[in-house]
Structures are given as structure tokens and as C-alpha cells.
Amino acid sequence: MGMDERKTRILQAIIDDYILTAVPVGSRTISKKYDMGLSSATIRNEMSDLEELGYLDQPHVSAGRIPSAKAYRLYVDQLLRSGKLRTGEEQEIRSYFTGRVRQMEEVFDHAAQVLSTLTRYTAVVLSPSGAAMKIRNIQLVPVAADRALLVVVTDSGIVRDSVVEIPRALDADALYTLSRAMTEALSGCTLEEALTRMPTLIGRMRENADVLLAVNSRISEAAERGPRSHVSIGGVSNMLAYPEYADAEKARSFLSLMETRDRLAELMSPQSDVAFTVRIGPETGLKNMSDCSIVTATYSTHSGRQGTIGIIGPTRMQYSRVLSILQAMGSQLSELFSDPDAPERG
Amino acid sequence: MGMDERKTRILQAIIDDYILTAVPVGSRTISKKYDMGLSSATIRNEMSDLEELGYLDQPHVSAGRIPSAKAYRLYVDQLLRSGKLRTGEEQEIRSYFTGRVRQMEEVFDHAAQVLSTLTRYTAVVLSPSGAAMKIRNIQLVPVAADRALLVVVTDSGIVRDSVVEIPRALDADALYTLSRAMTEALSGCTLEEALTRMPTLIGRMRENADVLLAVNSRISEAAERGPRSHVSIGGVSNMLAYPEYADAEKARSFLSLMETRDRLAELMSPQSDVAFTVRIGPETGLKNMSDCSIVTATYSTHSGRQGTIGIIGPTRMQYSRVLSILQAMGSQLSELFSDPDAPERG
DNA sequence: TGTTAGCACTCGATGAGGTTGAGTGCTAAT
């Protein structure tokens, strides 16, 4: 017993209906709402087969059936193979980005918000990972007699700042010159590369070795902490509207996952190099996310670094819609970060 | 019929019990658990009086009583008058801040997280408002041939970045010199003051007037958007643990408030100059927050600008504990931002 | 041989009583 064309059509109808209603689907519903030209009895037989094949689950004997993770998987794979994405969302998303970009981090927040309002699920946006991030400019800004603010500007304009203690008093001018020297020596480097070049720089500027060492330790800290990206989240409250989250305990565990950004970032990071990833229910690998699906897509900056955008929703999410929205947003972001005429080092 | 000492003691017991259990309190409970030396009947009479005075509500005739907003108000006022805050939390909070400060914004996130874990409510931290923020350093960092990143470093080390289009090609050196000139002219100014000084600067540097105008428009945009502070939130998931939020609709509306940072920032901003604000239930001014209370405290930076920390919890929150924790955190943050030897202009 | 009508069966959901118990208000006694 395999999957003939009719079984597929029936399964499709069941999935569509369940995505819409979140209520177990019965044979009569299918034969009436979706004109299959088949009686409920026949549908029933087919459904029985589909259950045996593992595509359908039955909450209890006298309820309808609900699609299993395997069913969604088939559904999504078919969807991706047919490649019928890119509906009309492109325009709509573009219109959300008409306003000029102000604060860099606002872009990610904004993207997450747009994604969540469009999909009505929860959206997560990861900034491009910091590992391969290239330094554009380094500045030491005086803050107090014995402290300066170390500002590192990278390509894609993401800024890291941290306070550095200055071992001895240096006036603004001295810091200025020092900043310039550091920028000249290190711009274009990744953090790791910067670390390898620092000794040379320190050798060249003996008189300021102490300050440079302080900077060096900060950079190595940052490099060591790894590619921690900025995480923007939108539409968490959307999830509570779905019956899947009527249970307070489930909602709570979901919320608390959303609050631990580190775990979330890890969860959303793409495992492979494909444009889209769809993880359905148990495929997410999290026990208490078994009735969630995660769909991610990537975007890239001109320097080739990748960021991730993703949607988290109930397993019965509108995959087709979500995929096309993610695709549209992904290309929108890639475009935003693309700089055809940008020099690779600043 | 006024509030004699006994009524106050009974009310206190009722509030204490309700804060603990979230269950309407009966007369028998009071006379047994809290040894008043009075029978339940007497308590009953007093409770009847207290209800008439507006301090107690009765969900229905055969249930116990719950404290009204007015009761909590009395409770809190008494608490504040007696001034018995500052328990042992100071040390604990200090220990959370042992690690060195890395990214500036992390401080706020961290503070929010500590506050929420300590209180088990939701915590909100507003960075010092930007209105009186003083400029320390301005940098134009090359990003592409026709674009630069405008980085504004302010006191307290908060960095604003936004992309500026450069009307004509300028090399890194030129931008460097320009940045230096701007920093010299504008450091120590607030954004508004900077705007008044720009014309002079533009006059002095005719050859770069176009770039300066672009920067000018960005600053005026930022100034116009007003003192939008950074908002950190922690412990949203805590709230779902309270029976008050068993109702999904309530939880949803709470969550969505937490997601609209602008509204939230407005809500948390201190109305007056007092150290603590406690708004109970309807006093919050939000309809769907009628069973929430908001407690806020302020901290200040060396330049005198104020930030806000706050706790949002059910009306039956542990005010005493929350107040002392907020006090401890407030002084911790103030200390962190205090720079006794910092020059007022950099 | 695949399809369909018919029927018995299952089981969650819904709703109507009935019971319980925590809690009140009132009254009369101390």
C-alpha cells in the first residue's frame, strides 16, 4: 500500500482544513467541503490507510484525524519542490521598509515586527553572526579620567561598545591618535585576525602598550564569546491566540524560551547552507516544542556573512504563506545590506 | 466609623494572607492563622466594617474577602512611611554585578533579568532618557563609497548609530578630520544645543557643508524623536505563573503591552520627582491592567540624568520586598554610572 | 474490484441535578 494520487489529495485536504480550524478533521467534512466526488465512507477507508502509513493521528477513536509531523513534512517538501513561492508579499514588505534606515539595530527589530504581523506567528531575526565580522573603525572615546569607551564599528554598521580602563591619564588628543593608528592597522580584519596583528602594533607603539593591551584583552574577550548575534523578537503575544497555547504551562515554557536569547539564537541558527529550513514538531529537538514548527531563511550581507530570519508557530502553520513571506523578507534584507560598490576594507 | 488600630491590624493580616495565597480570605482563617485573640465572629464584624469603608471586596456573598486597591494603597503608604526597606538584598544584588561591564546595553538587560529573578515578577529597565544626553564624540565611519555610519557617543557611553548618505566621495582621512572638528565643536552639548551650534560650524567649514547638513538633519531627527530610552524587559514569563493570568486573553493583552516598547516606556516613566512610585490597579490608568501594580524607582547618572527601573506584578504583589529590591538595584545602578572624577565635557 | 449505504459502537462534550463546604449575616447570650 503506497501513496497514490488520491491519497495525497485527501491528505492535502485534511492538512488544509486542520491548519485552518485546529479541530480534528472527519471524513464527512472532507467529502462535503472539498468536493472529492467520493463518499465519506470511501474517504474513511483512505484515512484509515493514511493512518496506518503514519500520516494521520487520531486523538481518540471517535474524533476526526489530525496530520502527523510526517504529513506536514510531506506537505512542506512538496511545496518546496513545486517552488510556488513568491506570491504578492514582496511588494507589501518593501513598503514597510520605505522609511530610511536610522538606527542599525532598529532594522532587525523592525523586520521581526513586520514578519510577525504579516504571519501572525512569532518572528525571530538574528543579525549576521559576528565571527566573520570585519572591523571598520576603532575608537577610544574619553569617558572619565581613567576610563574610555571602546567603540568598534564593523561592516554592516554594527557597533560594539565596552568600557576600558586606561592605566594612566591620556587626553582626548592622545586617544584620538591612538584610535587612528588602531583603525589603520586593524580595519578589514576579523576579530581573530585583529588579535594576531595586535602584537606587531603594540611593538610599534611601545609608549602606549598598556592601553593597547587593555584593548587587546577586550577584543579577545569579544572573539572568545563567539558569534553572538543580536536577537530581535516580534509577535510573541500572537502565539497565545492559538488554541495550542491555551494551556498556561505550555505558554509559559514557550515564553521562557523566548526570553533566553542565547538558547533561542542557537535554536534558530541554520544547520546547513540551504536557503530554507523547516523543522516540524519533534524535529526542533526541543521536548516542550513538540507542537511547534520553526521555519528559517537566511539573508546575507555584501561581505558574505549570513543572518537568519525565522518564524515559530504551531505545527499546523501556514507553511506556504510563511515560506513566501520569509523569502520576500530575506531578499529585502539582503538587498538592504548589499553594497555593490563598497570597498572590502574601509 | 473610622480606622482604629484593630481594624488596621486585621486588614494587614488579610492583605498578607491574600498576597501569599491569592485566595479570598475568610474570617476564620484570620482568627486562627493570625492569633488576634478574637473569634471569627468579631473578625466578621470588623470585616463587614472594612468592606463598608472600601478596603475590602467580596467576589460573591459566600466567599471570603479580597483587599481593594484602596487597601493596598494604605498598606503601601504605611510601608513607605515606616521606611523599613533595605533588607538584605543589597549584597545579593551587588554580587550579580561583580563581572565587569562589557557592552553598555547589557547592563540594562542584566539589571532587568536580575530584578525579575529576584522578585519573580516582570521587570522593566529604562536607560537614562536621551533628552539631556550630552555628546562626547561624533564619528563618521566610512561604510561605502556614498555612505558613512554616523556614530554618536554620549555620556553614560550610550551609542547611537545611523547611516548617512555622503553627497560626494570623501576618503577615510577626510571623514576623520571632519569627525574631529565636529567632536571639538559639539562635545558636551545636548542634541538640542548641538543643533543651535551647527550653523556656526557649517559656516566655518564651507567645503564640507553638504556632509555637515546631512549630519545635521540626522541629529535633528534624533532630537525630534525625543527622549526615547532603551527598554529592557525581563521575566515576562514569570507572570503566567500567577493565577491572575490563567485567562489567556488577559495574558495576551499583557504580553502585547510588553511588546510595544514605546507605550511601555511611557507607562514606566516617572510622573514626579520622588524616588519611588507605586501605582496600584486602576491607578496605572490602563483598563486591562486593573489587576496589575507598577512600582518604579529611579537611578541617576553622574550627569544627573535619570533612568527608571520598575516592577510589574499582580496587585497582590509583595510590595515590601519589591520596594527594597528596587531600592538596592537603584543605588547599585547609580553607583555604576557615577563618575566622581569625570569631566562634565569630554 | 472499487465504491457506497447502512448500522452499531465509541467517547468527548454538554448540561442537569445533587452534595459539599467555606464563608457570611444576624441574633441572642455572656
Place this chain on the structure above:
DNA sequence: ATTAGCACTCAACCTCATCGAGTGCTAACA
């Protein structure tokens, strides 16, 4: 002024019956 006692209220809970959506199976049919 306090308290013991008692009637009363009402949400919460349990039980039981009913309802109906849905299934599986069988027999008839094209």
C-alpha cells in the same frame, strides 16, 4: 463589646444521562 450558634448562600465538584460527531465493519451495488 464579644462570642456562640444557626440559617443561609453559592461556587466547586461529582455524577449521570444525553447528544452527536466520527469511526469501523459489513453487505449491497456498479
